[in-house]
Amino acid sequence: MARTSILKFWLLILLLCMGAGGVKFCMCNNTIELAEGRRCIETERRALLDIGADICNPDIDWLSSSWRNEGSDCCSWRGIGCDNLTGHVTSLDLRSSNDVYESRCASKLSPSLFDLTHLKHLDLSLNDFSGAPIPELIGSLVNLEYLNLSNAHFGGKVTHQLGNLSNLHSLDLSGSDYYYPMNLYAVELQWLSQTTSLSYLDLSYVNLSGAVDWIHDIKMLPSLSVLKLFDCGLSKVPNAAFANGDNFTSLTVHDLSYNTFSSPLPSWLFNISSLVHLDLSVCGLYGEIPEMIGAMRNLEYLYLAYNHINGSLPIALCNLSSLKLFYLASNKIEGQIPEGVGNLSKLEYFDLSENKIEGQIPEGVGNLSKLEYLFLSDNKIEGRIPEGVGNLSKLEFLDLSDNKIEGQIPSSIWRLCNLGMLDLSSNRISGEVLGIMEGSSICKKNMHFGTGAGLEYLDLGSNNLSGEFPKQLGQLSSLRSLFLSSNSFGGVLRETYFANLTRLEFLNLSHNHFHGTIPNINFSVLQALDLSGNSFFGPLTLPLSSIVGGVLKYLILSQNQLNGSMPMSLCNFTSLRILNLSNNKLTGRIPPCLNMSNQIKVLDLSNNSLTGWIPASIGSLTILQSLHLRNNDLLGRIPKSMKHCNQLVTLDLAENKLSGPIPAWIGKSLLSLRILSLRENQFYGAIPWQLAHLASLQVLDLSHNNLSGTISVPFGNFINMTIVQVNPGSLLTTIDRTSFYYEENLRLSKDGQYIPYTSVLKAVTAIDISSNSLSGEFPRELTRLSGLVILNMSNNHFTGHIPENIGGMGQLESLDLSMNNLSGKIPSSMSNLNFLSHLNLSYNKLSGRIPSGNQLQTLPANSYNGNEGLCGRPLQQCPDDQQRDPRTIGQGKETHDDRSEEIWIYAFSALGFVVGFWASFGTIMMKQSVRRACFYFVDELYDRVYVVLAVNFGRLKTMMAQKSNGRS
Incomplete structure (x- = not known):
């Protein structure tokens, strides 16, 4: 009865909770x-x-x-x-x-x-989460199986409460170095031992530099399958005994890349037979790849790039039948590629670039039927490209550049229908590409636009290829980039060659032997055209009128024979970054409409015959970095509007007919200037002191003008000239990460002649104010420029003494102070200029003895001409050097020091003879056993004495010859 009542009670409750929509x-x-x-x-x-x-x-x-x-x-x-x-x-x-x-x-x-x-x-x-710490209460979520806090900007110490998550299978605390580097850190990982179910662990970018026993804690995870420790600040690789590979029996992915181990390659890692993915790139590892790698039969992805691994490729590598990716770029691998590499039947990506690989490419490479990427650039590979490369039907990228490969390009390469990039540049490949292509069956995908993938990037530059332009290249309708620079191609370029190349964006045919007029090519998407270093002639109007404006970024036509005026159509190219028309025969005025191309970073019109004023519109080029107008017939003043070009690094207006004072606004507005060259113009007045604001200035050339007055510029403010340029190389302006760049060039006076500088310009610091009418004393602040390489103050009206501390300018290689009114002695500190190879102090009023030591007395006598008061080597002897010995009177050239040195040479030679003689003779007079031993000793002593005498008499002979020349 009671049970029935209870049942009725709960039934009533159920009915009360029921609603029209269902059961509650x-x-x-x-x-x-x-x-x-x-x-x-x-x-x-x-x-x-x-x-x-x-x-x-x-x-x-x-x-x-x-x-x-x-x-x-x-x-x-x-x-x-x-x-x-x-x-x-x-x-x-x-x-x-x-x-x-x-x-x-x-x-x-x-x-x-x-x-x-x-x-x-x-x-x-x-x-x-703005660097907030991971809350400790996270440990209360004990049912968690998946926790992902990656790239969430948590900071501080990783809480050990994570160890309470015993059901956790996946934990991701990784960060990103680009936005929030090293936000999280851990000094120990003991809490990991409690997460026994963990199979995925990613601590990338978590700072583990203080976690000494990190491997001990991680190896306690029996189910761990994926371990990622990318860029964790690890600096010590555990040894094999401590980190036995047998502990990681489930590990399939192991990423230790971008740490700073700087230690031998850990061989124990190659004992983990379960590994499918191993990444040790950019770790500072060295040593050889162990032969035990051949036992890693499950390995599919192996990254070892950007280390210091040396030795040769182990033969056992060819046993990795599952390998799909092998990335070993930028190491020190030597020897040859094993022939057995053809056994890697699943290989898709193979990169050995930037090593020291020698020998030929093995024929076995042709067996890699699944290969898609082959990079062997920047090695020492020789011989021919094997014909079997044409069997790699899935190949998409082939880069063999920067090697010593010879012979012709195999015709089979042109049959690779999936090939999207082919780079054979900087080798010794020869022959006529035209003949090779005509004899082969070019892939139809490359021949017809719109049929799918095809060759998009082709670089055959810097080889020994010859013949006419390979017109068959015009069938490669998928081409976007074509580079044939620095070969021996010749002939006339026909418009029909490019009719089908409607997708072409980059064309570089520079430094060949093409001639004729530039063809009228209609490239609707062309971004870069480089035809420099050929023999094209005629005006610019025809080809430029057909290129769609607003697309072209790089137009480089320098070192040709183009004539006529600069066309107004240039102003249609509003996206131009580089315009280089230098070293041609262009005439007329610079178009004032160039300001339409307000994206220009480099404008080089040097070495032409341009006339008129510099247009004020150039001041609208506000991102201009390099302006070269050298060696034209430009006149007038530098337009004031150019003060708005405040990103200028190079301003080269030399060898024109420009006039007026040097504008003071150059020192106020153009604060990024590294090179300022106004040489051989008609500038007058004083050098503006405002130039001292140019702290980055590296080259200042104001020579051959009409400048006058004393120098008030505090040269010591040129900070870039006070330091040694420790990173020599070209000054390059690179645009948009393409292969098109501009290499700065300049002509400077050194060693009495003008020398063009390009590749080493970055290491040169120079001041040249020669051939003006400047006066006053030597600017003492110049001596603070301890990194200066060239100093030329010649042909002015400077007076006073050369500062004594000039010896502190330790990098000077060329010093010219000639044709001034300098007086006094040559400072003794000048003998400290160890790099000085050219010195000209001629035609001043210097007096006294030329300091001895280092280069000063080895320089030619004409370095000191026109200074009647100077004496000493290499000029005539000073009066107080005359010998008092009556026998030398009349000869009058031998100094007391020279004679003393000669007497000592004779004395030591005689003493050596006497000692040798009596040592021999006295021994003979002794008993037989001693006598026999001494004969051996004397025989050896004879050889030594002979050498000493030969050296001393050689020195004496040299001295006598020098004195004889001095008398004559």
Whole structure:
């Protein structure tokens, strides 16, 4: 009876809870709705709203208010997953859909997160928690199986409470060095030993430099399959005994790249037979690849690039039958590529570039039927390209550049239909490409536009190829980049050769022997055209009128024989970055409309016959970095508008007819200048003191003008001239990371002649103010420029003494102070100029003895001509050097020091003879045993004495010859 009453009671409760929409279970404050309306737990719904309100990421547009608008059933909200039976939230995914760091704003982690105690999956990646620490309460979510906090800008010490997550299978705390480097750190990883279910662990960019026993803690994870420790600041590789590969029996992916081990290649890693992916690139590792690598039969991806690994490639490498990727670029591998490499039947990516590989490419390479990428550039590979390369039907990228490969290009290469990039540049390949291509069947994909993949990048530059332009290249309709520079191609370029190349963006035919007029090529997408270093002639108007304006970025036609005036059509190219028309025969004025191309960074019109004024419109080129107008017939003043070109690094206006004072605004506005050359113009007045603001200045050439007055410029402010240029090389202006760049060039006076500088210009510092009417004393601040290489102050009216501390200019190689009114003695410190190879002090009023030591007395006598008061080597002897010995009177050239040295040479030679003689003779007079031993000793002593005498008499002979020449 009682049991029946209880049953009726619960049936009544059930009927009361029923509604029109279905059955409701009333469970205090927490309600599960099984029909329409709410079915999530109310406390968890409120917790989610709190969490969403604190997350600020514009890329996640479905949080907070959007959740409120999607109804009360939180289990249907985006990013939320619930248990179908209990209704508890088990998955929370707030990952940003895109890695858009620029638009992120600061977020907070609401404490309500820890009310979701049934969470198994939590993803907060790609949010910005502003360096906040990972909360310790994270350890209360004991049901978590997946935790992703990557790139979320958490900071501070990694909490050991993560060790409470014993059900965790995947843990990702990785960061990003680009946005937030090394935010998290850990000094120990002992807590990992409690996460025994962990199979995926990514601690990339977490600073583990203080975690000494990191490998000991990690190897306690029996189920670990993926381990990523990219760029963790690790500096010590555990030895084999401590980190036995047998402990990692489940490990398939191991990434230790971008750490700073600087130690031998850890051989124990090659004992982990389960590895599928091993990345040790950029770790400072050295030593040889062990032969045991051949046992890693499961290995598919091996990254060892950018280390110091040496030795040869082990033969066992050819046993890796599962290998798909082998990346060993930028090491010190020597020897040949093993012939057995053809056994790697699954290989798709093979990169040995930037090593010291020798020998030929093995024929076995032709057996790699799945190979898609082959990079062997920058080695010492010789011989011919094997014909079998044409069998690599899946090959997409082939780079054999910068080697010593000879012979012709195999015709089979042109049959590779999937080949998208072919780079054979900087080798010794010869022959006529035209004949090779005519004798082969070119892939039809390359011949017809729109049929799919085809050759897009072709670089045959810097070889020994000859003949006419390979007209068959015109069939490669997929080409976007074509480089044939620095060969021996010749003949006339026909418009028909390029008719089908409608996708071509970059064309470089520079430094060949092409002639005739530039063809009228209509390239609708052409971005770069380099025809420099050929023999093209005629005007520019015809070809330029057909190229679509607004697309072309690089126009380089220098070192030809182009004539006529610069066409106004140049102004249509509003996207130009580099315009180089130097070393031609152009005449007329510079078009004032060049300001339309306000993207120009390099403008080089030097070595032409241009006339008129520099147009004021050049001042509109506000991002201009390099301006060369040298060696033209330009006149007038430098336009004041050019002060707006405040990014100028090089301003070269030399060898024109420009006049007026040197503008003071150059020193106020052009603060990035490294090279200022106004040589051989008609500038007058004083050198403006404002030039002292040019702290980056490296070369200042104001020579051969009409400048006058004393120098008030504090040269000591030229900071770039006070330091030694330790990074010699070209000054390059590279645009948009393409292979088109501009190499700065300049002519400077050194060693009495003008020398062109290009490749070493970056290491040259120079001041040349010669051939003016400057006066006053030697500017003492010049001596503070300890990094100066060239100093020329000749042919002026300088007076006074050469400063004593000039010896502190230790990098000087060329010093010319000739044709002035300098007086006094040559400073003794000048003998400290160890690099000085050219010195000209002629035609001054210098007096006294030329300092001895180092180069000063070895320089030619004409370095000191016109200074009647100078004496000493290499000029005549000084009066106080005359010998008092009557026998030398009349000869009058031998000094006391020279005679003393000669007497000592004779004395020591005689003493050596006497000692040798009596040592021999006295021994003979002794008993027989001693006598016999001494004969051996004397025999050896004879050889030594002979050498000493020969050296001394040789020196004496040299001295006598020098004195004889002095008398004559």
